[in-house]
Amino acid sequence: MKKISFLFIFFIGFMNAQKLTSNETSIINQGDITTALPIYQTTDSHQHKTLLSLSTEIDPVDSNTATLVKRMKESLLSTDGGVGIAAPQVGINRKVIWVQRFDKEGNPLEYFINPVIVWRSELQNLGPEGDLSIPEFRDQFYRSKVIQLEYVDLKGQKYSEIVEGFTAVIFQHEIDHLFGILISDKKEKEKNDSYKKVDAFKRSDSTTR
Numbered sequence: 524m525k526k527i528s529f530l531f532i533f534f535i536g537f538m539n540a541q542k543l544t545s546n547e548t549s550i551i552n553q554g555d556i557t558t559a560l561p562i563y564q565t566t567d568s569h570q571h572k573t574l575l576s577l578s579t580e581i582d583p584v585d586s587n588t589a590t591l592v593k594r595m596k597e598s599l600l601s602t603d604g605g606v607g608i609a610a611p612q613v614g615i616n617r618k619v620i621w622v623q624r625f626d627k628e629g630n631p632l633e634y635f636i637n638p639v640i641v642w643r644s645e646l647q648n649l650g651p652e653g654d655l656s657i658p659e660f661r662d663q664f665y666r667s668k669v670i671q672l673e674y675v676d677l678k679g680q681k682y683s684e685i686v687e688g689f690t691a692v693i694f695q696h697e698i699d700h701l702f703g704i705l706i707s708d709k710k711e712k713e714k715n716d717s718y719k720k721v722d723a724f725k726r727s728d729s730t731t732r
Contacts, residue, residue: 541582543617550614551591559597560613565657565705574611574656578701581610581617583636583679588619592634592677595621599632605655607693609700612656620697626690638674638698641683643667650689652696654706662710666692 543551550560563570581588591610599608599621610619618637623630646668653661669687672694676682686694696706 541580543581543585543587547615547617548587551587551594556590556594557597558594559601560594562598562602562608562612562655563614565707570614570656573614573616574700574705575703576611576616577703578609578611578616578618580637581619583675583677588636589677591615591617591619592621592636595619596632596634602655607697608655609697611700611703618701620694620701622690622693622697624690625693626686626688634676635672635674635694636676638672638694638701640670640695640698641673642671643695644669648692650692652692652706654696657705657707660707662706664706664709666695670694 553560563574565571565574581591591613595608595610595613598613599605602608606623606625608621610617620635620638621632622635623632644667647665648668649663649665651661652664668691669685670691671683671685673681673683699706699709
């Protein structure tokens with residue numbers, strides 16, 4: 524009986540952890556809910572603090588989640604060439620992202636709820652990245668060439684897929700946002716890291732980085 528009670532309490536606690544706060548629902552539903560939400564900037568101290576905060580999971584079947592997903596898409600479409608956006612960038616520290624799928628025909632935009640990278644390749648690419656929340660900043664970054672991703676949709680259906688190339692870079696960038704990691708800070712950290720080239724046809728040492 525005690526075990527059942529403990530599991531019940533754990534389940535209720537988990538569900539409550541996913542529940543949006545009144546402040547979050549207020550931000551999501553502010554103004555016309557069919558329009559874009561403002562994109563947070565590091566130049567604003569309050570917004571910068573939100574961007575540096577850790578995000579938590581969100582209830583995929585909550586109607587507010589659907590509204591957030593739709594408005595985030597509008598926010599991304601309002602940018603000049605943006606290819607991805609994460610919920611912290613519109614003021615919500617929850618695990619929701621949009622990514623442009625350059626690995627699919629037509630390069631569609633797709634949303635991902637509670638995304639998790641469960642595997643990354645040791646083989647990395649170096650390429651340029653910018654950020655919608657960091658004005659006039661762009662630099663070169665190392666990212667895994669291939670990742671395995673798990674996520675759910677607005678119905679709570681779970682998916683798993685392998686993504687590679689530039690689309691994998693976008694996923695890694697946006698999921699970094701969910702951990703409060705900005706590329707400006709990442710670049711500072713990388714100055715103290717060392718890298719070595721990995722032969723795609725050979726198994727590399729586990730101490731690549």
